[in-house]
Amino acid sequence: MPIIESKVDALSPQFRQNREEMLARVAEFRAIEAKGRAEEESKRERFHKRGQMLPRERVHMMLDRGSPWLELQTLCGYKMHDDKDGSLAGGNTIIGIGYVAGVRCMVSASNFAIKGGTMTPWGVQKGLRVQDIAMEQKLPCVGMIESGGANLMYQSELFISGGKTFANQARLSALGIPQVCVVHGSSTAGGAYMPGLSDYVVMVRRNAKVFLAGPPLLKAATGEIAVDEDLGGAEMHCQIAGTSEFIAENDADGIRIAREIVRNLDWNKHRPQLQLREVRAPLYDVDELCGVVPVDYRKPYDCREVIARVVDASEFLEFKNEYDQQTICGRAMIHGHQVGIIGNNGPITVRGATKAGQFIQLCCQADIPIVYLMNTTGYMVGTESEQGGIVKHGSKMIQAVANASVPQITLVIGGSFGAGNYGMCGRGFSPDFIFAWPNSRTSVMGGEQAAGVMEIITREKWLKEGKQMGETDEKMLAAIRQNIIKQFDRESDAFDASARLFDDGLIDPRDTRKVLGYTLSICQEGRARRLQSNSFGVARL
Numbered sequence: 151m152p153i154i155e156s157k158v159d160a161l162s163p164q165f166r167q168n169r170e171e172m173l174a175r176v177a178e179f180r181a182i183e184a185k186g187r188a189e190e191e192s193k194r195e196r197f198h199k200r201g202q203m204l205p206r207e208r209v210h211m212m213l214d215r216g217s218p219w220l221e222l223q224t225l226c227g228y229k230m231h232d233d234k235d236g237s238l239a240g241g242n243t244i245i246g247i248g249y250v251a252g253v254r255c256m257v258s259a260s261n262f263a264i265k266g267g268t269m270t271p272w273g274v275q276k277g278l279r280v281q282d283i284a285m286e287q288k289l290p291c292v293g294m295i296e297s298g299g300a301n302l303m304y305q306s307e308l309f310i311s312g313g314k315t316f317a318n319q320a321r322l323s324a325l326g327i328p329q330v331c332v333v334h335g336s337s338t339a340g341g342a343y344m345p346g347l348s349d350y351v352v353m354v355r356r357n358a359k360v361f362l363a364g365p366p367l368l369k370a371a372t373g374e375i376a377v378d379e380d381l382g383g384a385e386m387h388c389q390i391a392g393t394s395e396f397i398a399e400n401d402a403d404g405i406r407i408a409r410e411i412v413r414n415l416d417w418n419k420h421r422p423q424l425q426l427r428e429v430r431a432p433l434y435d436v437d438e439l440c441g442v443v444p445v446d447y448r449k450p451y452d453c454r455e456v457i458a459r460v461v462d463a464s465e466f467l468e469f470k471n472e473y474d475q476q477t478i479c480g481r482a483m484i485h486g487h488q489v490g491i492i493g494n495n496g497p498i499t500v501r502g503a504t505k506a507g508q509f510i511q512l513c514c515q516a517d518i519p520i521v522y523l524m525n526t527t528g529y530m531v532g533t534e535s536e537q538g539g540i541v542k543h544g545s546k547m548i549q550a551v552a553n554a555s556v557p558q559i560t561l562v563i564g565g566s567f568g569a570g571n572y573g574m575c576g577r578g579f580s581p582d583f584i585f586a587w588p589n590s591r592t593s594v595m596g597g598e599q600a601a602g603v604m605e606i607i608t609r610e611k612w613l614k615e616g617k618q619m620g621e622t623d624e625k626m627l628a629a630i631r632q633n634i635i636k637q638f639d640r641e642s643d644a645f646d647a648s649a650r651l652f653d654d655g656l657i658d659p660r661d662t663r664k665v666l667g668y669t670l671s672i673c674q675e676g677r678a679r680r681l682q683s684n685s686f687g688v689a690r691l
Contacts, residue, residue, distance in 0.1 A: 151463075151465035151466070151467050151481075151482075152465065152466060152467060152468070153433065153463065153464050153465055153466075154454050154455075154457060154458035154464050154465075154466050156434050156455055156458050156464075157452070157455070158438065158441070158442055158455050160438055160441060164444075165438075165441040165442075166441065168440070168441045168442070168443065168444050168445065169440045169441035171444075171445040171589075172440040172441070172443065172445055172587075172588070172589060172659060173440055175445060175587075175588035175589050175644070176440075176588055176658050176659075178588065178645075179225065179588050179644075179645060179648075179656050180658075182224075182225060182228060182236045182239055182645070183224050183225075183239070183240075185235070185236050185237040185239070186224075186236075186237055186238065186239050186240050186264065187206065188237070189237045189238070189263070189264055190204055190205065190206060190261060190263040190264060191204070192263075193263040197263065201400055201401075202334065202335070202357065202400075202401055203334075203401040203402065204263055205244055205259045205260065205261045205262060205263055205267075205294070205296070206244055206259070206261075208259050208294045208332075208334065208401060208405060209244050209246075209257060209259050209294070211401075211402060211405045212250055212257055212259075212292060212294065212405050212408065212409065213248045213249060213250060213257065214248070214249040214250065214251065214252065217248060217249035218248065218249070218668055219246055219247075219248040220246050220247045220248070220665065220668055220669075221244070221245070221246035221655065222245050222246050222247070222276075222279075222280060222283075222654050222655050223240070223241070223245065223276050223279070223280075223648070223651060223653075223654055223655050224239065224240055224655055224656070225239050225240070225645060225648040225649050225655070225656060226239065226240055226241035226243075226272050226273060226275075226276045226648075226649065226651060227239060227240070227241045227270050227271075227272035227273060227276075227649055228645055228646070228648065228649035229646075229649065230270075230272060230649055230650075231270050231271065231272070231301075231303075231304060232265065232270070232301075232303075237264075238264055238265065238270075239649070240261065240264075240273075241269075241270055241272050241273030241274075241275075241276040241277075242260065242261045242264050242265055242267055242268060242269065242270060242273050242297075243258055243259065243260060243261055243267075243269075243273055243276060243277065244258065244259045244261055245257070245258040245259075245276065245277075245280050247283075247289065247668075247672065250290075250292055250408075250409055250412045251409045251410075251412045251413035252413070252418060253290060253412050253413075253415065253417045253418060254289060254672065254675070255289055255290045255291065255292045255412065256280055256283065256284040256289045256290070256291045256292070257291075257292045257293075258277075258280065258291070258292070258293045258294070259293070259294040259295075260294065260295050260296050260297035262296040262297060262298075262334075262335060265298075265301070266297070266298035267296055267297035267298055268297060268298040268299060268300065268301040269297065269299065269300050269301060269308060269312065270301050270304065270308070271301075271304050271307035271308045271311075272649070272650070272651065274300075274308045274311050274312050274315065275311065275651055276651060277315050278311065278314055278315060278318065279651060279654070281315065281318040281319075281322065282318075283582075283583075283654075284322060284327060285318070285321065285322060285325060285327065286582060286676065287582070287672050287673065287675075287676035288325075288327060288675075288676045288679045288681060289327070289672070289676070290327060290328045290329070290330070290412065290415065290417060291322065291327065291328070291329040291330070292329075292330045292331075292332075292408060292412065293329070293330070293331045293332070293344065293348070294331075294332045294334055294404075294405075294408075295331060295332065295333050295334065295335075295337045295341070295344055295345065296333070296334040296335030296336060296337070297335075297336065297337060297341050298336060298338070298341075299337075299338055299339045299340055299341040300312060300339070300340060300341075312340060313340075315344075316340075316343050316344075316347055319343075319344070319347035319348065320347055320686070320687050321687070322687075323347070323349055323687025323688050324683060324684055324685060324686055324687040325681055325683050326681035326682040326683040326684070327681065328349045328350065328415055328417075329347070329348040329349050329350070330348065330349065330350045330352075330408050330411050330412060331344065331345045331348035331350065331351050331352070332352045332353075332354070332398070332404040332405060332407075332408050333345050333351065333352070333353045333354065333358040333360060333384070333394070333404075334354050334357060334358065334401055334404065335354075335357050335358065335359065336359045337358070337359065337360050338359065338360070338361055338362070338363075338364050338382070339362060339363070339364075339367075342360050342361060342362050342382075345360055345393065345394070346360075346393060346690075347687075349687075349688050350395055350396075350408075350411050351387075351393060351394040351395055351396070352394065352395070352396040352397070352398055352404045352407045352408055352411075353384035353387055353388065353394040353396070353397055353398065353404075354384060354397075354398045354399075354400060354401060354403075354404045355384045355385065355397055355398065355399055355400075356379075356383070356384065357384070357401075358383065358384040358387070358394075359378050359381075359382050359383065360382045360387060360393060360394075361378070361381045361382030364378065364381070364382075365377065365378055365381060368381065384397050384398075385397065392690060393690065396411075420679065420680060421675065421679065422675060422678035422679055422680075424674060424675065424678070427483075427485070427486025427487065428486055429462060429485050429486045429667075430462040430463040430483075431462070431463075432458060432459050432460065432461060432462070432463065432464045432663070433458070433463060433464040434458050434459045434464060435459070436459050436460070436660055436662070436663050437660055438459055439456060439459050439460075439659040439660055439662060440659050440660060442455045442456060442459065443455075443456065443525075443563060443564065443587070443589070443659065444589075445589040446589075447525065447527075447564040447565035447589070447590075447591050448565075450495070450496070452495060453478055453493035453494060453495055453523055453525065453563075454466070454478060454493075456493065456523055456563065456662075457478075457480075457482065457491060457493065457523070459663075460484065460662055460663045460666065461482035461483060461484055461489075461491070462482065462483040462484060462485070462486065463483075465482060465483070466480050466481070466482045466491070467480050467481045467482070468480040469481070469505070469509050469512075470505045470509075473501055473505055474499055474501035474502045474505050475495060476494070476495050476496040476497060476498065476499050476501075476502045476530075477492065477493075477494060477495070477498055477499070477501075477502030477503070477505055477506050478491075478492070478493040478494070478495060479491070479492050479493075479505060479506055479509040481518070484521070484663065484666050484667055484670060485663070485666070485667030485670065485671070487519065487667070487670040487671070487674065488518050488519075489518060489519050489520065489521050489670065490509060490510075490512075490513040490518050490519070490520045490521070491520075491521050491522075491523065492506055492509065492510075492520065492521075492522050492523070492574065493522075493523035493524075493525070494523070494524060494525045494526040494564075494570075494574065496526070496527075497526060497527050497528060497529060497530040497570070498526060498528070498529045498530065498544065498547070498570055498573055498574075499529075499530045499535070499540075500530070500535060500538040500539060500540050500543050502530075503529065503540065503543040503544045503546065503547040503573065504543050504546070504547075506547050506550075506573070507543070507546045507547040507549075507550040510547075510550040510551060510554055511550055513554070513556055514554055514555045514556050517555075517556060518556060519556050519557040519558070519559065519670060519673060519674075520554065520556060520557070520558045520559070520575075521558075521559050521560075521561070521666060522558065522559070522560040522561065522574045522575045522581070523561055523563055524560060524561065524562045524563060524564070524565075524566050524570075524571070524574040524575075524576070525562075525563050525564030525565055525566075526564075526565060526566070526567065526570035526573075526574060527565055527567045527568070527570060527596070528567045528568030528569055528570035528571075528595070529544045529568070529569050529570060529573065544569060544573060547573045548569070548572050548573050551572070551573060551574075551575050551579050552579055557582045557670070557673035557674075557677065558575050558579075558581040558582055559581060559582055559583045559584070559666060559669055559670065559673070560574065560575045560576065560581040560583070560584040560585075561584075561585055561586070561587070561662065561666075562576075562584070562585070562586040562587065562590040562592065562644075562653060563586075563587045563589075563590065563659070564587075564589065564590060564591070565590075565591050565596075566590060566591065566592040566593075567591070567592075567593055567594070567595055567596060568594055568595055571592065576592075576652075577651075577652050577653065582669070582673050583654055583669045583672075583673075584652075584653045584654055585653055585654055585655055585656070585657045585665060586644055586647065586648060586652070586653040586655075586656055586657070587644070587656070587657065587659050587662075588644050588645075588656050588658075589644065590644045590647070591642040591643065591644065591647075592642055592644075592647040592652050593638055593641065593642035595638075596638065596642075597634060597635035597636070597637070597638030597639045597642070598635055600634055600635075600638050601630075601631040601632075601634040601635050601638075602631075604630065604631070604634055605627055605630075605631055608627060608630075609627075644656060
């Protein structure tokens with residue numbers, strides 16, 4: 151297979167500038183993640199004093215030591231609702247894909263150390279997204295619960311969507327995907343259905359509290375006075391109500407029992423026999439990815455330079471390489487997985503759209519996953535493009551993306567604007583996974599373009615009305631223009647987009663190859679695994 155010959159000079163001033171700017175963006179989003187962990191860490195003494203582990207400590211103990219761990223959506227809800235400085239980013243949950251007792255699982259933990267683990271509107275959306283991933287990739291779910299339930303200050307924004315999380319739990323069970331739940335503390339009101347709808351429940355003695363109405367609400371609603379242990383303690387649920395199958399003496403014991411449950415699922419017995427693949431490192435250092443791509447999406451670069459540092463042996467069989475140079479398509483291997491790759495060297499032209507649409511269909515014919523390296527300002531506009539059928543051909547490319555039958559993984563490594571986001575399998579097209587680099591931008595268009603459009607429309611309107619523009623009008627238009635640019639720049643920023651779950655998380659460019667290899671493996675196993683489904687899920691009777 152042909153080898154990509156890199157033309158990048160790692161000693162050039164441009165490379166060094168790119169690298170410094172990219173590493174600064176990486177450091178910025180890592181600092182946001184660190185703020186949340188520091189907030190949790192500040193509660194360490196309080197948790198340990200009452201004999202409990204911090205939420206992230208629970209996650210670490212649940213996971214197999216030394217195994218891969220891919221945390222998802224760490225910037226969920228960043229600077230939204232109650233999050234003023236980024237310290238509450240993450241939606242008050244810790245969620246990712248890792249190994250428990252040798253089984254690859256979706257692992258989650260309520261972050262009770264932050265706002266009592268209450269669910270924010272974006273935290274609910276995060277939960278829904280990971281449930282979709284678990285269903286699509288057939289991943290057992292292991293949850294560690296200690297939460298005050300919904301954040302009542304935002305109940306109107308999360309009540310209905312919160313109900314969908316419970317519907318998804320029922321569907322997961324019916325599909326044959328087991329859910330194991332450890333209740334470490336309070337799980338009340340709607341949160342009581344989280345263990346109630348799980349297939350296996352472990353409750354920690356004296357700490358777990360599961361009831362639809364706690365003592366204060368019960369007294370207010372009915373006048374009945376009850377203590378929380380009688381109302382919803384671990385012993386009551388294990389000995390009387392039968393809501394819990396296992397009782398644990400402390401957090402660590404609960405995690406031990408959960409790991410035993412997962413081990414005894416014998417989940418890997420039905421694991422498909424996957425081909426052992428030869429893995430060859432790229433010829434170029436993956437660390438160079440930070441210098442290959444400019445932080446400013448408006449500066450051009452060749453996406454083949456990214457491909458050369460991600461794919462096995464830097465080998466890439468390019469498809470129709472002389473037909474269109476704006477949209478790059480070709481076959482390669484990543485960690486031994488055969489993939490089709492579609493990348494951007496500019497706007498998607500008529501030829502680029504037809505080329506990509508055909509390539510997607512060929513990948514589906516051969517059952518080969520597709521990786522999108524998105525960096526585009528959108529589809530090419532202008533008289534020539536319109537007469538050439540850009541709407542028709544662009545639509546056919548979008549149709550191919552929407553109906554592709556193979557796994558699709560998207561990386562937003564630069565601009566993600568307009569319908570280009572759709573043609574390159576953005577969030578709205580339900581890729582199996584979508585991640586973004588910290589320099590990425592996602593918007594209907596760039597801020598300057600949006601400001602220019604609004605200015606032209608305003609001037610034409612005033613012209614039709616016969617209005618003469620004076621100095622004051624010009625100043626007003628200039629101020630409006632700057633406000634629009636600032637708004638679009640803020641809203642299109644990678645951190646803001648990730649806060650709204652436009653992606654499954656920001657990643658360091660240097661982790662790109664590892665993330666792709668891991669998610670391709672997840673998709674391969676998920677597609678091949680057979681489940682033992684039933685009609686309604688497993689219920690406690």
